[in-house]
Amino acid sequence: MLRHKVRDFKMHLAVSLDDLVPADHFYRRLDAALDLSFVRELVKSRYASTMGRPSIDPVVFFKLHLIMFFEGIRSERQLMATVHLNLAHRWYIGYDLDEPVPDHSSLSKIRDRYGVEVFQQFFEAIVERCIQAGLVWGQELYFDGTKGQANAALTAMVPRWYREAQEHLTALFPPEETAKSLSVFQKLMDKYDGSRLNQRRSSTYQRTTDQKVSLVDPDATPMKRFTGDKAVLGYHTHYIVDGGRARIILAALVTPASVMDNTPMLDLVRWVRFRWQLMPQVAVGDTRYGTIPNLVGLEQDGLRAYLPLPDLTERSTYYSSDRFTYLSEKDVYLCPQGAELTLRVQRKREQDLCYRAKAQVCQLCPVKAACTPSKGGRSIFRSVFQPYIERVKAYATTPAYQKAMRKRQVWVEPLFGEVKQWHQGRRFRLRGLEKANMEGLLKATGQNIKRLLKARRGFKRTSPAGGVILQMPPFFAIFLG
Template identity: 50%
Template sequence: MMGTKERAFARLVNVSREKLVPADHFYRQVERTLDLSFVRECVQPMYASGGRPSIDPVVFFKLQLVMFFEGIRSERQLIRQAADRLSVRWYLGYDLDEPLPDHSSLSKIRTRYGLDVFRWFFDAIVQQCQQAKLVWGKELYLDSTQVNANADLDSLTPRFAVEAREAIQRHLTALFAQENQGDEEEGGESMDAPMSEGSSNTGTCLQPTSLPVVLSQQEQEELETERSMRHDWIVEEGRQQREIHGLYQRSADFQISTTDPDATPMRLKNGGLHLGYHTHYVVDGGKRRIILEALVTPAEVMDNQPMLDLLWHVRFRWHVRPRQITGDTKYGTIENIKAIEDAGMRAYIPLPDWDQQRPPYFGPSKFTYDAVHDRYVCPNGQLLHLSRMEYKAEKVEYRAEAATCNACPLKAQCTPSNHGRQVHRSFHANYLERVRGYQQTLAYQKALKKRKVWVEPLFAEAKDWHGMRRFRLRRLWRVNCEAQVIAAGHNLQQLLKKRGWGRRPFPTDAICASFGLFWMLCSLTFARKISSFADCLSFFKDEEVRFPLC
């Protein structure tokens, strides 16, 4: 008889929710591996001592991890899927009839925390990976990728119009600041006041500890002056410093997107133009490929600009002593190479081909430098003597005589100028020669091959499985939060693999059965060979009787 299933649900009374989730479920392994109770201590100063209880900060970060593991692109979709998934409810600690947080609360919590809390969350997972011996620290690999922004090119507008509107808004805010301050003094300080957008609110645990060093007033002033002149990419959250561009201007200097003001135009490999960002990774050279630092900058920022800040942060934050730094040609600037070599590390970075910048004329590599007499020799054997020193650019100019160049038969291939060919040499050219010497070694070639399969697959995985092909959030500090969660999720995956997740059990029964079959086949083959050998002996014995040996 055919049976039919009626939709009649009885209320669960004596059924334990713990028994409904399998013991070997993925989220059970995540719960055993990562204890997120440390988050409460970090964000405690951001909440009032009284009032209505908020959403547990641990639940907020668990939802961020669920979004990473499930590849969910929307917080609305995240809450909908978490509501009808028993395993996710168990991981969050919510009962079957308990309502989950609203999706809008996640955005408000993110604004309250700011980027510093997400960085602290990422650093806490890296610290656990380091305690589990997953960080090698002898080799560091750097790379970056282009990520589309959640904005369109049609949203670009003149920057001066937006800046004027913001200036008017600041002026109006300043006019009513005194009145608002008086209201707060009468009614007391409001703990529920919304934070300003993009603000990095930090708790007590995030305050940097000052070194026990007493500096004189003059030394303190020099230190403050040096800090003010230097642009720290990590402290500035990847923002561009536009005041130092001088005469050179990019399109982002006079255009801005009204949808995402921090996104800037970028040229893709296929020739298309989009608004986007650059995501920078510093990856450990160990077999687990732990991401030690992640930073998002506008697309107008060159890959080599935040390189040193990322390296020094990784080196001193995680106390690693790398012996080599590997990157592609984009990182091969003289400033970066000099800083790496001065720090006692090897710069395994390909140098740019400056000959391609002067087609169809001879490039700098066609000229031979004479270190004894401090001069250059051109392809025709003529001399280029020292002309002047450019201290601001940190380079020396060598120039040939104008009459010699004009009479040279190779002038059409050398220079179009009638004042003689000139060649520039950096003050730190010896560092470039040292890197060229590395290029002949086997370690250098292995490092470049390893970089291709070490960092680039991490970007491909993040784009294909975790939604980093296009950021879902807007503004620079928010996309940095998104990138921190993706990098932290990757490191957590490696930590789970270390603890045994995803490892197949040892197939003892199958191996025993295979070994028994192999032993039986060997026995049959050996018995067959023995019987053939016995037949052979009997044959020769008969032949010996028939034809006796002399």
């Protein structure tokens, strides 16, 4: 007989939320494997001890953001709508069936109250647990960066003087604030805020950000992710990843897109060594990191700089400097024809030495047309840090260097691919450098938690979204497969 199902719900149903969530559900395993009660101590100073309404539990706040990360949810409004309907989510944050979940606007207010320092401390706490679990090797450090689009339009940029005028008016009536000391991470973030670090560059060179700024997101700067792409506003995420099999992220920093990969390298590696008390032997990066300040700084700090140096020989059709032999005992260069190039001048600004052949010798040379167009004789410029450069070049011939270069190709970039493909990492949701760092730190923390759970056997081939409204997303396959 044909039956019609009628929607008829009981007003009072004797059922426990604990009975509705399967015993082997992902969020049960996550809750058992990762105790987040430590976050209450991190935020204790942000609340009054005796005044005000009771707040949302800080543990609930961070659990909500972990749900957001694991489910690939972009907006906080969508997050709270999902949590309201999903039994497993309710169980994980400790809210019963008849208990109203927090409003999405509360998350924004709490985030502003905490500031980026709390998110950095949360990231560090998870890294500490990874170290305790034996997931950090500490002998090799791998560097890489990726760009993500900002939540602002390039076409909305206005002349910088317009914003400076607004800031001036705001500064006339400053709010009363208590002075507070900045953490090391906040100092790093402020140092790499997109301002020019190299003041020696020609004053005639002007970046777009020197003239224009976005009122929606003043810290985002124009970028092109690939050659031929249309320019957009964006940020640059920098990772330092441990060389151990777990690939734990030891440092994460978000800067404006105008800050290149190599710029914060030394500060980050020194922070990692000091914060985690590591003694790495090797630092590995691609050609973008192979600048003289980086390789000199790493070598002076006792690390082998496995950084490919850019090949400049193809920039000119004339003889490259590799054809000239340096004689250290005489401090001269020998050209391919046997003529000497002697030291003529030291350029302090460029930090190099100029060696030049005699003009009359070059004029009579049979290969002058292939060597130099100069009437004053061929010149060779030698960096004052040339011994470090030669040492780093020598690494490239060793099996250890070649192995590290092969390993680098599959070490950090897959982490960026993972966060972009499955965790809404292609475009930043929040605006402003501080909030972009909050978002970047949460994503890096989530990636470390995935590896921590796998080590604790908390990961099985099931989805965290095995609740009542969401289908099982496939993103764990890329991690477990």
